[in-house]
Amino acid sequence: MNDRSVSSAELEGFRAAVESLKLYRRADLNDPEQGTSLIEELYVDPLPQDDVFKTVLRPHTTFVIGRKGTGKSTVFQRLQHELRKTPACTSAYLDIKTLFESAQPDQALVARLEERPDALPRESIERLALYREFLKATIQQIREELKKRIDASIWERVKERFTGTYAELFEDLDALLDEASEDRFLSVIGVVDTRVQESFSQAASSENESGIGVALSAKPTIKVEAAAKAAARQEASSRTAFTDILIRAFNIKELLERLKKLLAAIEVRHLYILIDDFSELPEEAMSVVVDALLAPLNNWSDEFIKFKVAAYPGRIYYGEIDRTKIDEVYLDLFYLFGTSDVTKMEEHATTFTRRLVEERLKRFAKCQAEVFFDGRGEDIWNTLFFASMANPRILGYVLHFAYQNQLIHGKRIGVRAIQEAALKYYEEKVASYFAAGRFLHETFAERCSIFSLKELLEQIVARARELRTHKSGVFEKIGGRPPTSHFHVPATFEALLSTLELNFFLTKYFEMSDRDGRKVSVFALNYGLCQRYTIAFGRPLGEREFRLYFVERVFDYTPIVHAFLEHNQEITCDACGVRQSFDRLEALRLYGMRCPSCHEGTCVVVNLSRKYAPMLETIQEELLLPKPELGILQTLHSEDEPKRPAYVAAELDCSYQLVGKRAVRLEQRGLVKRLRDEHDHRILEITELARNSYFSSPEGQQLDVEEAPDTAEEGNG
Numbered sequence: 001m002n003d004r005s006v007s008s009a010e011l012e013g014f015r016a017a018v019e020s021l022k023l024y025r026r027a028d029l030n031d032p033e034q035g036t037s038l039i040e041e042l043y044v045d046p047l048p049q050d051d052v053f054k055t056v057l058r059p060h061t062t063f064v065i066g067r068k069g070t071g072k073s074t075v076f077q078r079l080q081h082e083l084r085k086t087p088a089c090t091s092a093y094l095d096i097k098t099l100f101e102s103a104q105p106d107q108a109l110v111a112r113l114e115e116r117p118d119a120l121p122r123e124s125i126e127r128l129a130l131y132r133e134f135l136k137a138t139i140q141q142i143r144e145e146l147k148k149r150i151d152a153s154i155w156e157r158v159k160e161r162f163t164g165t166y167a168e169l170f171e172d173l174d175a176l177l178d179e180a181s182e183d184r185f186l187s188v189i190g191v192v193d194t195r196v197q198e199s200f201s202q203a204a205s206s207e208n209e210s211g212i213g214v215a216l217s218a219k220p221t222i223k224v225e226a227a228a229k230a231a232a233r234q235e236a237s238s239r240t241a242f243t244d245i246l247i248r249a250f251n252i253k254e255l256l257e258r259l260k261k262l263l264a265a266i267e268v269r270h271l272y273i274l275i276d277d278f279s280e281l282p283e284e285a286m287s288v289v290v291d292a293l294l295a296p297l298n299n300w301s302d303e304f305i306k307f308k309v310a311a312y313p314g315r316i317y318y319g320e321i322d323r324t325k326i327d328e329v330y331l332d333l334f335y336l337f338g339t340s341d342v343t344k345m346e347e348h349a350t351t352f353t354r355r356l357v358e359e360r361l362k363r364f365a366k367c368q369a370e371v372f373f374d375g376r377g378e379d380i381w382n383t384l385f386f387a388s389m390a391n392p393r394i395l396g397y398v399l400h401f402a403y404q405n406q407l408i409h410g411k412r413i414g415v416r417a418i419q420e421a422a423l424k425y426y427e428e429k430v431a432s433y434f435a436a437g438r439f440l441h442e443t444f445a446e447r448c449s450i451f452s453l454k455e456l457l458e459q460i461v462a463r464a465r466e467l468r469t470h471k472s473g474v475f476e477k478i479g480g481r482p483p484t485s486h487f488h489v490p491a492t493f494e495a496l497l498s499t500l501e502l503n504f505f506l507t508k509y510f511e512m513s514d515r516d517g518r519k520v521s522v523f524a525l526n527y528g529l530c531q532r533y534t535i536a537f538g539r540p541l542g543e544r545e546f547r548l549y550f551v552e553r554v555f556d557y558t559p560i561v562h563a564f565l566e567h568n569q570e571i572t573c574d575a576c577g578v579r580q581s582f583d584r585l586e587a588l589r590l591y592g593m594r595c596p597s598c599h600e601g602t603c604v605v606v607n608l609s610r611k612y613a614p615m616l617e618t619i620q621e622e623l624l625l626p627k628p629e630l631g632i633l634q635t636l637h638s639e640d641e642p643k644r645p646a647y648v649a650a651e652l653d654c655s656y657q658l659v660g661k662r663a664v665r666l667e668q669r670g671l672v673k674r675l676r677d678e679h680d681h682r683i684l685e686i687t688e689l690a691r692n693s694y695f696s697s698p699e700g701q702q703l704d705v706e707e708a709p710d711t712a713e714e715g716n717g
Contacts, residue, residue: 004371005410006371006372006407006410006412009365009366010365010366010367010371010372011407011408012365013361013364013365013366013367014361014364014365014372014399014403014407015400015403016364016365017357017360017361017363017364017365017399018360018396018399018400018403019396019400020042020360020364020396021356021360021392021393021395021396021399022393022396022397022400022650023393023396023650037077037081038363039074039077039078039081040078040081040082041363042359042360042363043074043077043078044352044355044356044359046071046331046336046337046352046390047336052075052329052331053075053078053079053082055327055329056075056079056308056327056329057079057082058327059089059270059303059306060306060325060326060327061298061306061307061308061309061321061325061326061327062306062307062308062309062326062327062328062329063309063311063316063326063327063328063329064076064308064309064310064311064329064331065311065312065313065316065328065329065330065331065332065335066310066312066313066330066331066332067312067313067331067332067391067501067502067504068312068393068653069391069392069393069394070331070332070391070392070393071331071392072276072310072331073276073310074392075329075331076093076274076276076308076310079091079272079274079308080093080145080272080274083145083272084145084148084149087266087267087268088267088268088269088270089268089269089270089271089272090142090145090146090149090263090268090270090271090272091141091142091145091271091272091273091274092137092138092139092141092142092145092271092272092273092274093141093274093276094134094137094138094141094273094274094275094276095276095277095655096275096276096277096278096281096289097277097280097281097654097655097658098277098654098655098657098658099130099133099134099137100130100133100281100285100289101658101661102133103129103130103132103133103134104129123288127288127292130288130289130292130293131292131293134293135255135256138259138271138273139173139259142173142259142263142271143170143173146169146170146266169262169263169265169266172262173259173262253300256297256300256304256305259271260304269304270303270304270306271304271305271306272306272307272308273305273306273307273308274307274308274310275294275307275308275309275310276310277310277653277654278309278310278311278316279311279312279315279316280653280654283317286315286317287317287319290317290318290319290320290321291319291320294307294309294319294321295319295320295321298321299320312502313330313332313498313501313502314495314498314502315502332507332508333345333349333389333390333391333507333508333509334508334509334510334511336348336349336352336390337349337352337390338510338511342509342510342512342522342547342550343547345510346382346385349385349389349390350381350382350385350390352390353381353384353385353388353390353395354369354381354384356392356395357369357384357395357399372407372412372413373412373413373414374411374412374413374414375414375415379415380413380414380415380418383415383418383419384398384399384418386422386527386537386538387418387419387421387422387425387527387528388527389507389524389527394425394504397421397425397429398418398421398422398425399413399421400421401420401421401424401425402417402418402420402421405417405420405421405424419527419531420531422527422528422531423528423531423532424528425528426526426527426528426529426531426532427528427532428638429504430503430504430505430526430528430529431529431532431702432634433503433505434450434451434454436627436630436631436634437450437451438615438616438619439619439623439624439625439630439694440624440625440626440627440630441624441625441626441627442624444616444617445606445608447616448606448607448608448609448612448613448616449606449607449608449609450499450609451609451611451612451613451616452564452568452607452608452609452612453499453500453607454609454612454703455564455568455609455611455612456496456500456560456561456564456568457500457505457703458703458704458705459560459563459564460487460525460557460560461525461529461533461535461703461705462705462706463487463557463560464484464485464487464525464530464533464535465484465533465534465535465705465706467482467484467554467555468481468482468484468534468535468536470482470484470554472552472554474546474549474552477540478540480536481536482536482540483535483536483537483538483539483540483549484535484536484555485524485525485527485530485535485536485537485538486509486522486523486524486525486538486539486550486555487522487523487550487555487556487557488512488514488520488521488522488523488550488551488555488556488557489520489521489523489556489557489558489561490518490519490520490521490558491511491519491520491521493521493558493561494508494521496561496565497523501523504526505525505526505529506523506524506525506526507523507524507526508521508522508523509522509523509524509550510522510550512548512550512551513551514551514553514556515548515551515552515553520551520556522550522551524537525537533703533705565582566582567610568607568608568609568610569582569605569606569607569608570605570606570608571584571585571588571603571604571605571606572603572604572606573595573597573598573601573602573603573604574601574602574603574604575595575598575600575601575602576595576597576598576600576601578595578597578598580595580596580597580603584596585605588603611704623693623694626662628652628654628658628659628662629662629665629666630694631651631652632648632652632659632662632663632666632672632684633666633671633672633686633690633694633695635647635648635651635652636648636672636684636685636686636690637686637690637691637694637695642673642675642677642683642684642685643683643684644656644677644681644682644683644684645659645660645663645682645684646659648684659684660682663684666690670687670689670690671686671687671689671690671693672684672685672686672687672690673685673686673687
């Protein structure tokens with residue numbers, strides 16, 4: 001234990017260090033005094049030899065996959081910093097969600113155009129607007145990156161004075177930007193209309209020729225499968241031809257060729273386009289972005305364009321992108337550190353957690369980490385790993401809450417303080433997911449689907465609490481309360497748990513073979529959730545047999561998941577309405593979910609929440625809000641004072657421009673006040689109307705888990 005007091009400078013340094021870990025997406029890691037970037041100094045790669053960074057640096061299209069806070073944007077910052085030192089490369093960062101929203105054409109105008117027989121369809125107009133916004137944003141970002149390169153290099157500034165190369169390039173880029181803003185596609189409307197009509201007539205002809213097959217039997221049936229396939233092929237070819245026409249109308253390919261030639265003048269051979277917020281797009285928008293932009297440009301660019309795409313696990317659409325020709329980098333716990341040995345995984349993850357904290361404190365507080373902590377170092381770092389699951393942003397929040405609870409009161413941070421900070425993080429940042437889900441502007445069925453997962457989580461937590469008093473030979477060897485924070489299910493159930501994992505209620509911990517030799521996925525409950533419901537975390541140490549603790553049969557939650565599916569999932573035909581049993585789901589998937597009863601409709605899986613449906617039915621429709629607007633209200637509600645849009649954006653992992661636009665809508669509904677502070681900066685404040693409408697009832701926030709008397713002695717973790 002370190003007995004010396006923590007100085008005020010060290011305290012301020014600690015605060016700055018944890019704030020840097022909490023930083024969202026594009027917040028730069030800069031030296032406040034020098035104004036220079038600290039990214040190279042502070043970057044800590046999760047893997048030895050900077051393997052993640054070096055993989056992303058390769059001139060390949062790469063998907064960087066991880067949940068919020070895993071460091072995707074930090075990797076992007078490190079990449080761009082390195083590219084500024086590489087003469088043959090430059091980059092452009094695109095917030096694809098903001099770009100997509102800004103590319104949406106005026107809906108009233110589109111509606112009027114749709115009334116004309118010779119007008120482009122809505123989908124085509126939206127794609128053309130997307131092409132334009134994409135190219136404009138790319139050119140603007142290239143200008144910014146080249147400007148940073150010049151400003152950072154004295155030699156480049158000297159050369160510029162004598163040659164004027166960059167000045168000429170900027171003029172040419174501006175001219176290209178002006179051209180990208182012109183409406184150059186109206187003259188092809190008639191061509192598009194004729195071409196599409198021809199495609200549709202071909203599809204109808206093909207259907208007539210191949211779709212008249214009659215099977216003679218006691219019950220004659222008409223076979224239409226061949227016709228359906230032919231129609232699908234024609235539809236796909238029509239879509240391809242249609243896209244080609246739209247691309248030629250805007251001629252994005254030609255404009256990119258000109259951009260390539262302009263950059264070649266300064267010997268730039270590779271353009272890295274960094275796509276952030278990809279998985280925040282709606283599913284339909286995601287497919288438009290990939291089909292209209294990423295896949296064609298990735299295939300056309302002749303090694304010029306290399307995309308780097310930040311995405312969430314399980315929420316990726318690849319379209320025509322050939323996955324065998326791209327790199328995929330995963331940043332979540334198991335995919336980063338998982339090996340054949342769970343102990344090694346935990347060691348590697350704990351080491352990364354420690355390196356991350358030590359490097360930040362060394363730079364900002366200019367002292368060793370031990371100055372701020374109380375207790376055995378091994379216990380501190382293990383607990384910080386459990387509390388954050390090696391997620392840098394969660395780690396920043398946990399340390400931030402520990403700073404508020406301990407350090408500013410003259411107390412050091414011990415294991416108990418970390419546990420309390422993890423609990424606060426869970427209650428403020430994680431548990432609110434279901435409370436907000438009540439008011440989400442989605443269909444009743446979709447909101448029911450969200451709350452069906454709450455039912456599943458409640459059953460999992462209830463089982464973990466029940467196992468605290470379970471009697472078995474293994475449990476009897478454990479002193480105190482046995483850890484029951486982990487469970488396992490067959491790998492086939494992972495998709496069902498993905499939403500709970502994406503929102504940090506669970507984390508995939510490891511893959512193992514259970515006692516029966518099946519491959520199973522081990523999940524860990526959120527550490528703060530375990531503190532809230534008094535569940536001991538981790539596994540016993542010491543005994544050799546504890547190496548397989550997570551796959552003890554009592555932790556097999558397959559029956560829980562299976563019972564949930566039987567009770568909460570309905571599989572019904574969208575044509576005849578016949579309900580199929582859950583055990584037929586895999587067979588239905590093999591046949592494209594075609595209804596076995598009517599042979600015409602498609603079977604649709606719907607998650608129901610019979611428990612929470614009555615509560616959801618009481619929510620007035622006028623209270624429903626889109627996810628970003630609910631997030632703004634939640635963030636402002638959790639604060640004691642008005643906040644700037646940039647702060648709200650940091651909490652929501654989106655751009656401040658998006659927050660600004662949505663705040664205008666909320667103000668119009670009387671839910672937010674848009675004010676100015678003493679520095680004339682825009683600030684946002686939640687109104688009493690919003691507090692009373694959305695946050696006056698605690699219903700939905702906590703899990704409905706029996707609060708049994710808790711007298712057992714605390715166990716491991």
